Amino acid sequence: xxxxxxxxxxxxxxxxxxxxxxxxxxxxxxxxxxxxxxxxxxxxxxxxxxxxxxxxxxxxxxxxxxxxxxxxxxxxxxxxxxxxxxxxxxxxxxxxxxxxxxxxxxxxxxxxxxxxxxxxxxxxxxxxx
Numbered sequence: 363x364x365x366x367x368x369x370x371x372x373x374x375x376x377x378x379x380x381x382x383x384x385x386x387x388x389x390x391x392x393x394x395x396x397x398x399x400x401x402x403x404x405x406x407x408x409x410x411x412x413x414x415x416x417x418x419x420x421x422x423x424x425x426x427x428x429x430x431x432x433x434x435x436x437x438x439x440x441x442x443x444x445x446x447x448x449x450x451x452x453x454x455x456x457x458x459x460x461x462x463x464x465x466x467x468x469x470x471x472x473x474x475x476x477x478x479x480x481x482x483x484x485x486x487x488x489x490x491x
Contacts, residue, residue, distance in 0.1 A: 390456050393419065397448075399440055406431060408444050410455045412464065420464040421481070422455050427472040 385398025393414050400407035406426040412419045426434065434443045454469060466481035
């Protein structure tokens with residue numbers, strides 16, 4: 363364990379949206395967004411679960427490499443980091459919704475900058491052949 367102060371906002375078990383049910387909830391256009399830190403994660407992972415008419419559309423995620431965390435503040439304070447960057451990430455989520463891009467996406471922040479990754483592509487690479 364690396365000593366990060368983990369988010370304790372959510373309970374464990376169940377789906378990501380159930381886990382995040384105690385997170386922040388907001389609406390944009392016809393979508394309901396539940397957001398928050400991944401419970402009990404040792405790495406920085408912030409999720410936006412997007413639903414429309416009660417049906418999950420996609421997950422948008424922000425991951426920050428461990429080596430890059432200190433750039434955003436004290437690396438062990440996940441909630442402090444999330445709070446300071448939340449507005450920027452909300453703009454990214456609204457842009458994705460405006461574009462009709464409901465693929466599961468990761469915005470990965472790393473030393474070389476930031477990049478968007480399609481989670482579907484990642485899952486294909488991670489599954490054994």
